[in-house]
Amino acid sequence: MASQSFDLRLPAAGVASHALACGQPLLVSSGLMSGDFRVEYHGMEVASGNLSGPADVLVFDTLSAATVAVAADDIVNAVLEAILTCNPQLGCVELTLADDSLARRLLSLGVIELRGDRLIGRPETFFQQTKPWLGSIPHAYPEVPILTNGALHPQRPPKPTGRVYKRFIPWLNTQLGFHVADVEADLEHFHRWMNDPRVAAIWEDGSDLAYHRDFIAGRLADPRTLPLIGTFGGIPFGYFELYWAKEDRIGPHYDADGHDRGWHVAIGEDDFRGKAFVSAWLPSLMHYMFLADPRTRRIVGEPIHHHSQQIRNLDRSGFAKIKHIQFPHKKALLVMLLRERFFMDRLLSPDLSGLTDGDGLPVLGSLARDAA
Ligand SMILES: CC(C)(COP(=O)(O)OP(=O)(O)OC[C@H]1O[C@@H](n2cnc3c(N)ncnc32)[C@H](O)[C@@H]1OP(=O)(O)O)[C@@H](O)C(=O)NCCC(=O)NCCS
Numbered sequence: 001m002a003s004q005s006f007d008l009r010l011p012a013a014g015v016a017s018h019a020l021a022c023g024q025p026l027l028v029s030s031g032l033m034s035g036d037f038r039v040e041y042h043g044m045e046v047a048s049g050n051l052s053g054p055a056d057v058l059v060f061d062t063l064s065a066a067t068v069a070v071a072a073d074d075i076v077n078a079v080l081e082a083i084l085t086c087n088p089q090l091g092c093v094e095l096t097l098a099d100d101s102l103a104r105r106l107l108s109l110g111v112i113e114l115r116g117d118r119l120i121g122r123p124e125t126f127f128q129q130t131k132p133w134l135g136s137i138p139h140a141y142p143e144v145p146i147l148t149n150g151a152l153h154p155q156r157p158p159k160p161t162g163r164v165y166k167r168f169i170p171w172l173n174t175q176l177g178f179h180v181a182d183v184e185a186d187l188e189h190f191h192r193w194m195n196d197p198r199v200a201a202i203w204e205d206g207s208d209l210a211y212h213r214d215f216i217a218g219r220l221a222d223p224r225t226l227p228l229i230g231t232f233g234g235i236p237f238g239y240f241e242l243y244w245a246k247e248d249r250i251g252p253h254y255d256a257d258g259h260d261r262g263w264h265v266a267i268g269e270d271d272f273r274g275k276a277f278v279s280a281w282l283p284s285l286m287h288y289m290f291l292a293d294p295r296t297r298r299i300v301g302e303p304i305h306h307h308s309q310q311i312r313n314l315d316r317s318g319f320a321k322i323k324h325i326q327f328p329h330k331k332a333l334l335v336m337l338l339r340e341r342f343f344m345d346r347l348l349s350p351d352l353s354g355l356t357d358g359d360g361l362p363v364l365g366s367l368a369r370d371a372a
Contacts, residue, residue, distance in 0.1 A: 004053040005034035009086050009364055011173050014040075017078035019166045019175065020135020022070050028082035037082070039075055047075045051083060051093065058083070058093045058121070063102075072102050074131070077111060080121050081132045086170045088349035088367035092122035123346050130291045133167050138292060143258070148224075153246035154258045156223040164228065165288040169280040170365030171352055174233040176280050178240065178288060181227040183216050189236050190216060190229075193268025202304070203266055224248060230281050237272035240265050240285055245300050253325045254334060259295040262302070276363075279350035282317050287348055290339050297339045302332035311335070318347045 014029030027040045031048060039047040049060040058079070063072055076097075084090060095112055096119070097103045103119060106112045111129055112121045130137050141157035165178040181190065191212045193199055200206035205215065219227040219241060226242040245251055245260040263285065267273055289299055303310045305324055311333060315321075319335040341347070352366035 006051045006053050006056065007034055008037060008051060008083065010037065010082060011086070011170060011364060013173070015078075015082035015086065015168050015170070016175065017081045017168060018074050018132055018135075020133075020163060021074050021077075021131050026070065026075060026078040028078050037079060039078060041070050046070060047079070049079070056090055056093045058095045060095075060097065063097075063099070072099065073105060073109075073111070076102070076106060077129060077132050080111070080126050081168075084121070084123050084126055085168065085349070086364050088123070088346065088365060090123075092120050095119040095121055123349075124343050127287070127346075127348050128291070128343055133165050133287065134291055135163075135166070140293065140295060148247045151247040151251050153244065153251075156244060159220065159223075159226060164292070165284065167284050167287070169232075169284075171276060171355065171357075171363035172232065172280060173364075176284055177231040177234070178228045178285065179231070181216050181220070181229050181239070183213055183220070186229050186236065187213055187216065189268060190239055193239060193266055196268055199266040199268060202307070203264075228285075230285075232272055232277070232280075235269075235272075237269040237277075238265060238267040238281065240281075242289060245298075249327065250300060250302055250325070250334070254300075254322065256300075257298060259293055260298045260300060261289045261296050262300040263289070275352070276355060278313055279352060282313065283342075283348045283350060286317070286337060286342055290342060299337045301335045302327075303335070305331045305333050316350075318342055318345060 008030050010028065010030045014027040016025035016027055019025040022041065024042055028037055030036060031038050035051050037049055038045055047060055047063045049058065051058050063075060083093065107114060110125050112119045113125060144155040145152050146155045159180065161180050163177055163179045167176050169176050187209065191209050194203060194212055195206045216227055219225045224244050224247050228240040228242065229236050230238045230240060241264040243262050245262045246256045246258055248262060250262055286299055290296055301314060301319060302325060314335050318341050319337045322334040322336050325332045325334050346367060349365060349367035351369045352363050353368050355363045357363050
């Protein structure tokens with residue numbers, strides 16, 4: 001069957017990938033002909049190739065990592081990330097790789113799979129890779145049980161510092177990042193956000209600078225919690241508090257596993273509220289938690305039972321409603337997202353049907369759910 005060119009739908013300025021893994025991002029952009037792509041690092045072309053239909057075959061014409069400080073694995077990862085993120089309707093792509101040892105390495109990592117004698121890359125497995133978004137491959141911290149306030153749970157690893165996650169968001173044409181909150185650098189905006197009436201109504205933590213400095217320092221000192229700041233294009237927009245569920249107040253209310261995680265959120269900047277932004281940070285935050293430890297199989301949440309706005313967001317993001325919990329201070333709804341649901345239903349790609357770009361075209365990166 002004759003091959004057809006494939007409209008790659010990459011943004012004009014390209015997809016900046018692997019920002020952490022390589023220090024500088026790898027830039028994946030469209031080539032001259034439909035379906036062509038090229039990869040640049042520091043302005044130098046390091047790979048080029050083509051995706052053609054109808055079998056969606058991805059061919060690398062050049063792949064010359066030897067000249068620069070970039071591994072060939074990272075280049076293949078960058079191309080798969082760009083193509084699968086901007087074209088989420090693709091169920092899989094078939095790769096042709098001339099280098100057998102590269103193919104074997106990628107197979108052993110699960111970047112690609114063998115189907116018959118074909119090499120296949122598919123979103124369900126590819127988005128479970130860590131390097132493109134975390135910049136490293138985290139090891140599973142040794143499992144040693146300890147007791148905290150009557151809860152037996154695994155001892156928690158030392159906390160990361162600085163940037164922990166970075167991802168290109170096609171429909172916003174910008175990078176989303178999460179970094180560990182810094183007591184000084186993040187204090188001013190955190191203080192402002194916590195005093196925002198919309199945030200204070202839920203968090204009830206409106207106060208002065210000294211209180212908020214102690215708040216962040218306390219979360220950093222507590223092995224159970226990881227306070228994160230989210231950024232769009234480098235601009236801080238919200239606070240995210242991750243916790244290990246087993247030793248949290250939620251732990252006794254269900255059969256918590258040792259690596260279940262949960263989270264709280266406060267979006268402080270009005271400019272970054274609404275569908276296009278929630279559908280970027282929410283699935284990405286879940287992605288980060290599933291990637292940070294492969295043993296995390298469930299993510300829980302406990303919105304106050306009448307918070308219908310957030311409960312709808314959680315529902316759209318794949319969380320199941322489990323039951324109501326009566327805490328001393330609030331009645332909450334226990335919600336839960338399964339690792340399997342998140343990756344198999346490709347929830348990192350949201351359904352943004354109806355959203356259009358500046359030219360009136362459907363936004364890049366949207367996956368209509370009935371096509372998933
Ligand atoms: C609750 C909060 C996080 C919601 O964020 P927001 O930016 O205000 O977003 P909104 O809830 O107004 O809108 C989200 C939109 O994204 C959509 N959406 C959410 N997840 C989505 C997903 N995975 N895919 C596609 N669309 C999604 C929603 O359906 C909604 O679209 P709609 O307006 O067309 O119905 C934010 O308002 C906030 O921080 N509030 C204060 C603190 C708080 O309430 N925290 C939560 C405690 S549980």
